[in-house]
Amino acid sequence: MSNNSLVSISDFSKDEILELLEDARRFEENPNQNLLSGKVVATLFFEPSTRTRLSFETAINRLGGRVIGFSDASTSSSSKGETLHDTIMMVSNYADLIIMRHYLEGAARYASEFSPVPIINAGDGANQHPSQTMLDLYSMYKTQGTLDNLTITMVGDLKYGRTVHSLLMAMYYFKPRFNFVACEELKMPVEYKIFCEKHGIEYHEYTDFSADVINETDILYMTRVQRERFTDLMEYERVKNLYTLRNSMLEGSKDNLRILHPLPRVNEIAYDVDKNPKAYYFKQAQNGLYARQAIICKVLGIK
Amino acid sequence: MANTKKELAVAALENGTVIDHIPTQSLFKVVNLLGIKNLTGSVTIGFNLDSKKCGKKGIIKVADVFFPEKTLNRIALIAPNAKINVIRGYEVVDKYTVTLPDEIVGIVKCGNPKCITNNEPVETHFHVVDRDNVVLKCHYCERSFKDDEIEII
Numbered sequence: 001m002s003n004n005s006l007v008s009i010s011d012f013s014k015d016e017i018l019e020l021l022e023d024a025r026r027f028e029e030n031p032n033q034n035l036l037s038g039k040v041v042a043t044l045f046f047e048p049s050t051r052t053r054l055s056f057e058t059a060i061n062r063l064g065g066r067v068i069g070f071s072d073a074s075t076s077s078s079s080k081g082e083t084l085h086d087t088i089m090m091v092s093n094y095a096d097l098i099i100m101r102h103y104l105e106g107a108a109r110y111a112s113e114f115s116p117v118p119i120i121n122a123g124d125g126a127n128q129h130p131s132q133t134m135l136d137l138y139s140m141y142k143t144q145g146t147l148d149n150l151t152i153t154m155v156g157d158l159k160y161g162r163t164v165h166s167l168l169m170a171m172y173y174f175k176p177r178f179n180f181v182a183c184e185e186l187k188m189p190v191e192y193k194i195f196c197e198k199h200g201i202e203y204h205e206y207t208d209f210s211a212d213v214i215n216e217t218d219i220l221y222m223t224r225v226q227r228e229r230f231t232d233l234m235e236y237e238r239v240k241n242l243y244t245l246r247n248s249m250l251e252g253s254k255d256n257l258r259i260l261h262p263l264p265r266v267n268e269i270a271y272d273v274d275k276n277p278k279a280y281y282f283k284q285a286q287n288g289l290y291a292r293q294a295i296i297c298k299v300l301g302i303k
Numbered sequence: 304m305a306n307t308k309k310e311l312a313v314a315a316l317e318n319g320t321v322i323d324h325i326p327t328q329s330l331f332k333v334v335n336l337l338g339i340k341n342l343t344g345s346v347t348i349g350f351n352l353d354s355k356k357c358g359k360k361g362i363i364k365v366a367d368v369f370f371p372e373k374t375l376n377r378i379a380l381i382a383p384n385a386k387i388n389v390i391r392g393y394e395v396v397d398k399y400t401v402t403l404p405d406e407i408v409g410i411v412k413c414g415n416p417k418c419i420t421n422n423e424p425v426e427t428h429f430h431v432v433d434r435d436n437v438v439l440k441c442h443y444c445e446r447s448f449k450d451d452e453i454e455i456i
């Protein structure tokens with residue numbers, strides 16, 4: 001069993017996060033470094049996610065490593081009924097590192113308990129997606145120059161959005177202040193509010209996406225409001241446009257405000273925002289490459 | 304120690320373990336959890352007995368068996384106030400209330416159908432995150448469950 005796996009962002013200490021941010025910055029300066037020469041990395045996508053897989057595979061290629069794996073469980077041995085356990089054991093004979101995405105929650109934690117090689121969790125159902133959190137942290141760090149004392153406004157689907165939950169947990173080291181903007185049906189779950197209270201993190205909840213909230217914000221974290229999340233479709237029709245960001249809403253916002261979104265977007269950010277220099281979501285996705293390069297080297301113990 | 308009839312009933316065991324103050328609705332779950340049906344010695348199970356503290360209660364007296372404290376603490380999930388009396392030679396030699404362990408391995412089923420533990424042969428594992436309100440967090444899928452949502456395997 002390898003202790004170097006990355007399953008959940010909370011596996012990292014504050015110092016480790018800061019060190020990873022610094023590593024990501026170095027990879028951004030020079031993304032092509034032959035650090036994985038002679039290494040084979042497996043990307044096992046039991047559930048397809050082209051965006052995440054391409055980002056990881058680019059990271060490996062730019063580090064000079066080689067990639068094996070599959071992008072869809074229907075083409076893999078698990079479609080023949082092989083257990084996750086047996087697939088991981090088989091692949092660990094070939095690879096130095098396994099990057100896996102799975103539709104079952106806890107799959108990566110379980111794999112990390114018996115795999116002879118490190119595991120990086122590239123998403124386990126609705127649970128964790130730590131490389132996404134790392135790239136969010138890196139994007140915030142880069143645009144604000146610090147992670148300390150930021151006012152972060154999260155908008156949209158705060159109930160099911162795993163990226164906002166992981167980000168909230170990871171930020172507790174950095175004394176943030178949160179605004180949660182969502183409709184009744186997609187409010188931040190109680191357990192995360194308890195987490196904030198327990199750690200002395202200030203938060204405010206709003207159902208209105210108003211200028212007052214935007215104007216005090218450093219990081220505006222937008223998420224998708226998905227139709228399939230609603231038990232009441234009438235409610236969806238009522239709220240679907242209430243949490244859309246338009247360029248005119250940014251008029252009184254702070255100069256340092258940056259808009260993040262895990263992508264893909266649907267209609268929660270109007271296209272007229274894209275030209276605003278405060279729109280950061282496409283650059284944010286690019287930061288994923290550097291954050292993933294940093295993570296890969298960390299779990300493999302490569303400096 | 305008051306010399307009441309109830310105390311005498313407990314003391315009537317020569318050697319063994321008495322588990323008292325089990326909520327009556329949890330009695331048979333406790334019986335299962337401790338694997339009592341596999342025992343060969345004599346076992347007395349009291350069901351729906353009157354209790355001053357909690358209305359109706361259950362009690363289990365197991366002759367000639369001394370459970371490790373760790374094993375008995377597993378029942379704290381469903382019988383948080385259970386009292387243990389260890390009897391040797393008709394005397395109560397040890398007495399304690401069960402306490403919830405920090406980690407619960409096995410015993411509890413994860414309530415999340417998409418959890419790996421419900422889909423692959425993985426032993427369940429929970430962290431007790433809130434002892435007073437009995438909140439368990441799954442080690443794998445990281446979901447939390449309150450006491451009324453907890454399902455014993």
Ligand SMILES: [Zn+2]
Nearest residue numbers: 413418441444
């Ligand atoms: Zn679970």
